[in-house]
Amino acid sequence: MYTALLERWQAERDALDLLPLRDSFLQNLREYIEQVLERTQSEELTALQRQLLETELTNLQFMMKSLLQMRVKKILTHLFDQEIDYDLLTRTERRFADQISRNLRSVLLPVNDLFTPLEEEGGSSRLLLVRFLEDHPQLIGVDLKTYGPFRADDLATLPAENARLIIRKNQAEPVSIGEIHRESP
Numbered sequence: 001m002y003t004a005l006l007e008r009w010q011a012e013r014d015a016l017d018l019l020p021l022r023d024s025f026l027q028n029l030r031e032y033i034e035q036v037l038e039r040t041q042s043e044e045l046t047a048l049q050r051q052l053l054e055t056e057l058t059n060l061q062f063m064m065k066s067l068l069q070m071r072v073k074k075i076l077t078h079l080f081d082q083e084i085d086y087d088l089l090t091r092t093e094r095r096f097a098d099q100i101s102r103n104l105r106s107v108l109l110p111v112n113d114l115f116t117p118l119e120e121e122g123g124s125s126r127l128l129l130v131r132f133l134e135d136h137p138q139l140i141g142v143d144l145k146t147y148g149p150f151r152a153d154d155l156a157t158l159p160a161e162n163a164r165l166i167i168r169k170n171q172a173e174p175v176s177i178g179e180i181h182r183e184s185p
Helices: 002-014 023-040 047-081 091-114 160-168
Strands: 127-132 155-159 172-174
Touching: 002 023, 002 047, 023 047, 047 091, 127 160, 155 160, 160 172
Parallel strands: none
Antiparallel strands: 127 155, 127 172
């Protein structure tokens, strides 16, 4: 397992793009580290054997931490470009990417709003398509129509003012027509 981690670390270090990583690899690594830790507790070890095992643990910790840091940097770069292949990520990385992506959108949305007219011609309120990220109760829109209730992953067209408020609260995300949707982790 040590060699597998070393190869994985070197490959990730040398690659410009994010490489696939499976949860099973991390689980196997955890089990291996537990075995090494158990061996260090053995009273039958010589001082040299114990020192070698402790050095192995130090190296494992360094490579694992470095590997995860490299992957986080690559994930963040992909999120800024809004292009990430979720199949390359572990479950934990998917949750991280989703949370960061929502936070990035909430920061960038007010800037986008500066360049978007609030009303279309004729004075009627503009509508936005959103995908709910969590369950949301029924609401009364600024157009006095009733919308909802909604479940997580529901799509809805709402008055822009209501949609922006829900998006800022990270309860929904904007959806562009033609946008390619990914499967949720």
